[in-house]
Amino acid sequence: MGKMSVQSSPSSSPGSTSRSSMPPTPKLALSREQILEQLHAQDAQQAREMGLVVVGHVDAGKSTLMGRMLVELGQVSEREHQSNARQSAKMGKGSFAYAWALDSSEEERARGITIDVAQDSFRTENTVFHLLDAPGHSDFVPNMISGAAQADAGVLVIDAITGAFEAGFGPRGQTREHATLLRSLGVQQLIVVINKLDAMSYSQARYEEIRSQLQPFLQQGGFDLSRHVQWVPCAALEGENLRHRSPDGLLATWYTGATLSEALDRLQQPPRMYDAAFRLPVSNVFKGGSALSSGLGVSGRIVSGFVQVGEVVRSQPGDEWGLVKAIEMDGDLRPWAAAGSSVTLYLTNLETNQVHVGSLLSPPSALVPLAKEIIVQVLVFQPTYPLVRGTAVEVYHHSADMPGQLTELISLLDKGTGETVRHQPRVLQHHVTALVRVKLGHGTRDASGFPMEDFKTNKEMARVLFRMNSETVAAGIVVDVL
Numbered sequence: 001m002g003k004m005s006v007q008s009s010p011s012s013s014p015g016s017t018s019r020s021s022m023p024p025t026p027k028l029a030l031s032r033e034q035i036l037e038q039l040h041a042q043d044a045q046q047a048r049e050m051g052l053v054v055v056g057h058v059d060a061g062k063s064t065l066m067g068r069m070l071v072e073l074g075q076v077s078e079r080e081h082q083s084n085a086r087q088s089a090k091m092g093k094g095s096f097a098y099a100w101a102l103d104s105s106e107e108e109r110a111r112g113i114t115i116d117v118a119q120d121s122f123r124t125e126n127t128v129f130h131l132l133d134a135p136g137h138s139d140f141v142p143n144m145i146s147g148a149a150q151a152d153a154g155v156l157v158i159d160a161i162t163g164a165f166e167a168g169f170g171p172r173g174q175t176r177e178h179a180t181l182l183r184s185l186g187v188q189q190l191i192v193v194i195n196k197l198d199a200m201s202y203s204q205a206r207y208e209e210i211r212s213q214l215q216p217f218l219q220q221g222g223f224d225l226s227r228h229v230q231w232v233p234c235a236a237l238e239g240e241n242l243r244h245r246s247p248d249g250l251l252a253t254w255y256t257g258a259t260l261s262e263a264l265d266r267l268q269q270p271p272r273m274y275d276a277a278f279r280l281p282v283s284n285v286f287k288g289g290s291a292l293s294s295g296l297g298v299s300g301r302i303v304s305g306f307v308q309v310g311e312v313v314r315s316q317p318g319d320e321w322g323l324v325k326a327i328e329m330d331g332d333l334r335p336w337a338a339a340g341s342s343v344t345l346y347l348t349n350l351e352t353n354q355v356h357v358g359s360l361l362s363p364p365s366a367l368v369p370l371a372k373e374i375i376v377q378v379l380v381f382q383p384t385y386p387l388v389r390g391t392a393v394e395v396y397h398h399s400a401d402m403p404g405q406l407t408e409l410i411s412l413l414d415k416g417t418g419e420t421v422r423h424q425p426r427v428l429q430h431h432v433t434a435l436v437r438v439k440l441g442h443g444t445r446d447a448s449g450f451p452m453e454d455f456k457t458n459k460e461m462a463r464v465l466f467r468m469n470s471e472t473v474a475a476g477i478v479v480d481v482l
Helices: 030-044 062-072 076-092 106-111 138-150 164-169 175-184 203-222 262-264
Strands: 047-053 118-123 127-133 153-159 189-195 231-233 280-287 294-299 306-308 312-316 321-329 331-332 336-338 341-346 359-361 372-382 391-399 400-413 422-423 433-440 463-468 471-481
Touching: 030 306, 030 336, 047 062, 047 175, 106 262, 127 262, 138 164, 153 164, 153 175, 153 280, 153 433, 164 175, 175 203, 175 463, 175 471, 189 203, 189 262, 203 231, 231 262, 280 341, 321 336, 372 400, 372 463, 391 433
Parallel strands: 047 127, 047 153, 153 189, 189 231
Antiparallel strands: 118 127, 280 294, 280 359, 294 341, 306 336, 312 321, 312 359, 321 331, 321 341, 372 433, 372 471, 391 400, 391 463, 400 422, 400 433, 463 471
16 A cells, blocks of 8 residues: 655656657746745735635525625626626516626526636735635536635525525535535635525524524534634625625614625635645636637646746646646736636647646646545545445546545544544444545546545645535545555
8 A cells, every 4th residue: 555656757757758758948037946935925915815615505695795796896897787787687687687797608697597616806905815606506516616626715605584594504405515515625714694684684583593503513514613714694685794884774783793805804814835846726728819828728726836937737647748838817927826826827739638627737847646546534424325335436636526436444533533443344324534445537548547645745635525426425635645
């Protein structure tokens, strides 16, 4: 069960490039030390940048909430909003005017739901946020996983209307699953927005009832209620308590806490892995169409290290390399970008059939091991069907999903100490922690393996989720790559 290490030489790295197709020597403007110096200076100035995912049950008002925030913060102009309002009214969907700032596809607008992960950026007083508006409908949970994997913090939107909260928090609702997924993907900070309180006459009793039911669930799921969870009552459609609160409104008679904007500014930027090797899980691929952005456009969030114009990157799995011609971030071209940033790299020497959603970009000198089997420490949720040896699962890792099989249930672990309490269990029950061996891929098609690292090497590259029969059954961290 020896651990596969990351080699520094391209010729000996897993799935390495042959000598005949070696990439050129990069021509770089800055040294590694100079970029690290600039990064530490940025951190000292508290130039904060965070990924934010918005989740919740379908129809809780997620897109309307954040669409209205974009308008209030000036990210979407009043002219653009009026255009959305006219178009949505023409389709008989006037109440979706704010949501259209994020739900831009024809299908999303026609159905009135978010399907893909909408992305935008906005700036509060202290922070630049990269916003990921995730779909709430159960059919699109895999899309939501991709969005949550890129986030530093989450906003969980709750529909306060009688019956709607109960449906979302019930066994078939998405509130429980989304909150559990966020924590499982490493998101520690959460803002719980109790929305649509205008429909409940801004009832404090209703707000407290919802909060009292959610608190024990979130605590059991691993959220630190006292340090990392904030509660914000609001009415997104009215704009109440997003950036401002009506001083003589009904909400102000009992609530004196933070607005949503203030709660966002209280979030802490997690420490970044600047010193680790560059890693970019690919979430989108397209052909660049302008003089500045010609070549292949590859988007994603840098999870560790940094990259600069002129560098060579490898697409894994595969032997292909590309040259970074330009880096785009927040609509601007940058000379370099680092961990925590959502970017688009424009690459030459790579084609659309050589890199795809789920690929990983790495430096040729520090490739990621290609795993065919992994040992995972998992937390089992509440699967409908028991998890036994031989169970087939879908494995989600950042924007990649792959077939997998539980080939061995190694041991049950004590949740508190991590000590083994039983070897070779026959079945994994609800809420147990266990060590399992998972075979990845499907026959010769996936023979090369999948890029993953263990938790000690790079914790951002070690989180996985397991789904089967359209439900998330477990989440865990990779402790060994085989």
